[in-house]
Amino acid sequence: MAESNRRAVGREKFILNHWNVFKRSLLALLASPFRTCLTLSVIAVSLAVPMTFYVLYLNAQTVTSKLNDSCQISLYLSRELTPEQTAAFVEAVRTEPDVKSVRFISKEEGLIEFSKLSGFAEPIKYLADNPLPDVLVVTPSEEIVADQSAAEEMLKKFIAHDEVEQGKFDLMWIKRLKGIANLMRNLAISLGIMLLAGVILTVSNTVRINVMYHRDEIKIMKFFGATDSFIARPYIYSGILMGFLGGLLAWWVNEFFVMCASYIINELAELYGEKYEMSLLSFTETSAVVLISILLSVIATKISLSKFSNF
Amino acid sequence: MIRFEQVSKSYLGGFQAIQQVSFSIARGEMVYLRGHSGAGKSTLLKLISSIEQPSLGKIFFNGKDITRLSWDEIPYIRRQIGMIFQDYRLINSRTVFDNVALPLEIEGYCSTDINKRTNAALDYVGLIDKARYYPLTLSGGEQQRVGIARAIVHSPKILLADEPTGNLDPEMSAEILKLFTVFNRSGATVLLATHDGNLFNLKPCRQIILKRGRMIADCPAPEKGGEKNG
Numbered sequence: 001m002a003e004s005n006r007r008a009v010g011r012e013k014f015i016l017n018h019w020n021v022f023k024r025s026l027l028a029l030l031a032s033p034f035r036t037c038l039t040l041s042v043i044a045v046s047l048a049v050p051m052t053f054y055v056l057y058l059n060a061q062t063v064t065s066k067l068n069d070s071c072q073i074s075l076y077l078s079r080e081l082t083p084e085q086t087a088a089f090v091e092a093v094r095t096e097p098d099v100k101s102v103r104f105i106s107k108e109e110g111l112i113e114f115s116k117l118s119g120f121a122e123p124i125k126y127l128a129d130n131p132l133p134d135v136l137v138v139t140p141s142e143e144i145v146a147d148q149s150a151a152e153e154m155l156k157k158f159i160a161h162d163e164v165e166q167g168k169f170d171l172m173w174i175k176r177l178k179g180i181a182n183l184m185r186n187l188a189i190s191l192g193i194m195l196l197a198g199v200i201l202t203v204s205n206t207v208r209i210n211v212m213y214h215r216d217e218i219k220i221m222k223f224f225g226a227t228d229s230f231i232a233r234p235y236i237y238s239g240i241l242m243g244f245l246g247g248l249l250a251w252w253v254n255e256f257f258v259m260c261a262s263y264i265i266n267e268l269a270e271l272y273g274e275k276y277e278m279s280l281l282s283f284t285e286t287s288a289v290v291l292i293s294i295l296l297s298v299i300a301t302k303i304s305l306s307k308f309s310n311f
Numbered sequence: 312m313i314r315f316e317q318v319s320k321s322y323l324g325g326f327q328a329i330q331q332v333s334f335s336i337a338r339g340e341m342v343y344l345r346g347h348s349g350a351g352k353s354t355l356l357k358l359i360s361s362i363e364q365p366s367l368g369k370i371f372f373n374g375k376d377i378t379r380l381s382w383d384e385i386p387y388i389r390r391q392i393g394m395i396f397q398d399y400r401l402i403n404s405r406t407v408f409d410n411v412a413l414p415l416e417i418e419g420y421c422s423t424d425i426n427k428r429t430n431a432a433l434d435y436v437g438l439i440d441k442a443r444y445y446p447l448t449l450s451g452g453e454q455q456r457v458g459i460a461r462a463i464v465h466s467p468k469i470l471l472a473d474e475p476t477g478n479l480d481p482e483m484s485a486e487i488l489k490l491f492t493v494f495n496r497s498g499a500t501v502l503l504a505t506h507d508g509n510l511f512n513l514k515p516c517r518q519i520i521l522k523r524g525r526m527i528a529d530c531p532a533p534e535k536g537g538e539k540n541g
Contacts, residue, residue, distance in 0.1 A: 017419060217402050223360070224414040224461075225390035227383070 018233075025237035028210075035206065036242070042202045043246025047293055048253035050192030051281065053184055055258050059265075059279055060181030073151075075136040075158055076166040079107075086134055089163040093136060098144050098154060103137040110135060117271055133165060196296060203242060203300035207235055211304065232305050236298060243297030247290030254281065312338045312469060312500045313359060318368035320354055328354040330524045331368070336502065338468075341495040343511055344504040346521035352504035355521070356471050359502070360392050361385045373468060390418055393462030397474035399454045401446040407433070407457050408442040414465040432460040436490060452483035459490050469500040476507055488513055 029036045075093075077086060094102045105113075110132040115121040138158070144150050151169070159167045211218065218231055262278035269276040281289070314335040321327045329351045336342055344352050357363040358370060361380050369378045377388055393414075401410050412429045420428070433439045436456035446454055455475060462470055472491065476484035488510055495501045503510070511518065520528040 014419075016422065017416075216400070217404075220400050220402060221413065221417060222386075223362075223389065223394050223400070224417050224465075225386040225388075225392075226417045227386045230417060 021233050022237050025234045025241060028234065029238055029241060035209075039202060039206045039242060040246045040249055043199050043242065043293060043297070044249035044253050046195035046199045046202075047247065047250035047289060048257060049195055050188045051250060051254040051289060052257040052261070053188035053191060055254065055279075055281060056261065057181055057184040057188055060177065060184055062279060063276075064178050064181055073138045073140065073155055073158065074168045075138060075164050076168075077134040077136060077163055078165045079133055081134075081163055085163065089161070090136060093138060093158070098141050098150075100139045100141045102139070105135040105137065107132045107134050196292075199246075199293070199296050200300040200303070203239065203297045204304040206242070207239065207301045208304040210235065210238070235301055235305055239297040239301030240294055243294035244290060246297065247293030250289060250293065251281075251286050312336050312340070312373060313502070314371040315355075315358075316369040316371075318358065318365045318370060320351075320358060320363060321366050327524050329358070329365070332521075332524075332526045333368075334519055334526065334529055336500060338500055339495070339498055341491070341501040341514075341516045342503070343516065343518045344502060344521065345506065345508075345511075345518050347506055349523075350521040351524040352506075352521060353473055354524075356394075356473050356502070356504055359469075359471060360394060361388055390414070390465065391468045393465070393467035393470045395455070395458050395462045395470065395472035395475045397477040399446070399451075399458045401454060401457055401461075403446050405445075406442065407438060407444050407446065407449070410446065410457055411460045411464050413461060418465060428464055429460075432464040435463070435493075436460045451478050452486065455479060455483075455487055456490070459487065459494075463494055463499075467499065469502065470494060472501070472503045472505075474505055474507075475503065476505065476510065481509060484510065485513055 077089070081089070090102060090104050093099060107130045111124065111130050114132065115124045140151060140154055144154055155167050155169060158164055221231055258278060258280060262276075265276055265278065312335075315332050318329060318332045319327065320329040332351075332355070344355060346352055354363060358365055359372065361377060364380075365378060369376060371377065372388060373391065375388075380388060402413070405413075408429055411432050412425050415425045415428055430439060430442070433442055436459050438453060438456055438460065441449065441453065446457060449457065455478075459475075462472075470491070475491075476487055479487065484507065491501050491503060492514055516532045518528070518530045519526060520530070
């Protein structure tokens with residue numbers, strides 16, 4: 001009789017049961033706020049650190065790809081040149097076939113910029129004359145940029161001119177920047193793996209403590225015929241909740257880190273008279289992080305739940 | 312209802328808790344399981360509820376061989392049993408109502424059924440007005456009545472009680488015993504492990520007596536009128 005009755009309201013009851021268990025799990029998390037906060041912070045920080053490195057990597061990548069297009073050659077002109085000679089040389093370079101554009105920075109402009117940026121404005125005032133040379137910043141055409149040997153060829157050709165005292169590629173530091181970006185990515189990956197393992201350990205430890213705390217209760221439930229899945233259900237729900245909240249928190253922490261980084265970078269960019277818009281994680285990427293967080297927590301919960309079977 | 316065939320149980324280290332015990336209990340019977348502490352009463356109850364498995368012999372429950380149950384069958388056997396403990400084993404973080412409702416929740420009853428049955432069970436043990444209390448605010452006798460309400464709320468086929476009056480004074484014990492008697496009269500089998508001879512004096516019925524793991528006597532229920540026997 002009871003059996004048929006129970007089946008009749010099957011699905012509705014199933015949903016209701018799950019909803020009740022869900023509510024109870026939420027209340028259980030709220031019941032020990034300190035422990036819950038601690039676990040959530042661990043999840044959040046563990047996820048946010050690799051996330052932040054990843055964001056930095058993304059940004060470094062966009063920066064270097066932009067720089068690649070605008071690979072430049074700096075030519076330091078001889079200080080013996082007269083203004084006319086300088087002007088003629090600038091014009092000659094400008095009309096070279098492989099040169100896209102030329103920017104001339106006179107030694108006066110150079111000094112002003114230098115004293116502004118270096119903080120040596122005061123001592124510079126006492127210099128008898130301007131120690132800086134005129135500088136010619138040459139942007140080669142795209143074909144040259146794409147072909148490194150051609151670019152080096154071009155540099156050699158410029159240095160051969162008497163007017164040029166020294167010439168330099170900007171490629172070297174772009175390479176370095178790319179190296180740093182790659183380092184950032186590798187850090188994100190390796191730190192990510194370690195910290196994700198940390199998430200699993202922390203969550204499974206929290207669940208284990210929870211299970212031990214409710215040991216007697218679980219025993220009693222088993223006396224009255226509770227199946228393992230019935231006992232596990234609230235813990236799985238807490239796992240999902242912890243994962244979800246931890247993931248959201250990780251997103252905020254990451255957003256905060258990135259905002260700080262963006263502030264610092266913009267201060268730096270301002271020195272170069274530029275403004276830099278940090279790119280952030282997309283909605284899909286953020287959702288992926290939250291999903292990963294949930295998945296990890298559920299795995300961790302499952303691991304520590306294998307414990308109670310022998311109560 | 313329950314049949315033991317040459318059942319022995321030894322624990323790790325060689326301690327023989329139960330040795331070659333055979334008996335059977337019919338549906339609707341009320342039986343005392345008697346003996347001093349350490350005689351094997353608790354072990355015997357644990358064997359019936361599959362908390363322990365016998366080392367030798369066979370156990371039948373309601374015609375089904377439960378000697379070697381698989382892990383996922385055990386919960387469904389236990390749902391046919393109501394268990395009562397000497398130390399009550401209530402969940403102290405839940406109200407009296409929620410404690411009693413637990414077996415129904417486990418079986419997946421809907422909330423209206425849970426309400427109806429839980430209130431009926433609480434009414435039966437006379438604690439309907441304390442449904443919202445927490446167990447620790449109740450007296451020992453009241454806590455045991457909560458335990459009984461929880462054990463009968465899902466109308467089990469058999470009630471197993473392990474020293475249910477062990478922590479109670481004689482007056483309380485008599486009250487508790489009355490609850491068992493009434494439940495037994497409604498058709499359920501009751502197996503009551505106790506070392507308390509007074510219970511027998513109050514309500515004489517069949518006794519299975521254990522001593523150091525062996526069954527030394529199986530005294531049938533005395534004829535009506537022949538009260539003193541144990």
